[in-house]
Amino acid sequence: MNGMGRSCLIWIFLFGFLASAMTTCASRINRSKSQVEMTRDGRSFSTDSSASSSISHSDGSQVEIQSDPNGHFYADVEINGAPVHMLVDTGASGIALSRDDARSAGVATSIGMNDVVGQGADGSVHGEYVTLDRVRLGETEAHGLEAIVLNSGEQSLLGQEFLSKFDSVEIHGDTMVLK
Helix, strand or coil: CCHHHHHHHHHHHHHHHHHHHHHHHHHHHHHHHCCEEECCCCCEEECCCCCCCCEEEEECCEEEEEECCCCCEEEEEEECCEEEEEEECCCCCCEEEEHHHHHHCCCCCCCCCCEEEEEECCEEEEEEEEEEEEEEECCEEEEEEEEEEECCCCCEEECHHHHCCCCCEEEECCEEEEC
16 A cells, blocks of 8 residues: 555544544443343344344345444444454445454454554554454455554444445445445
């Protein structure tokens, strides 16, 4: 990736990161209002019928994601076989992982993660560029995708690096449809 492309990717990540950080507090509040249970394969489901964030596979070629009460779309994506709850951001060019999500997916990073991957309101944003072995959502799977692991932040972000693997991404009201 050339310097200008990397710089553009960093700014897009930072914008998405800041937006996701603001929604993290709201989603924590909403998550605490509903009970979530984990199945044996690591996927979650809500036992509260008022929770509207869910994914359904209408057939092998389509994934439908319902928005949460704040209008954001979240998906449980498999990264290297591990489930990762990610904010789906059609305006972001890449994939950003929290340190914890990267660790659970077996993505190796250095202890300090001292590389500056961008600038934010509070100064330099530190992290590392990595390559993900496998990313899967529904029946769509991709290999060898570039991503950034952020040294701070809790919400992982799924952007166009993976979403472009779908033929179309459409939003109809409170439903995102990936075909």
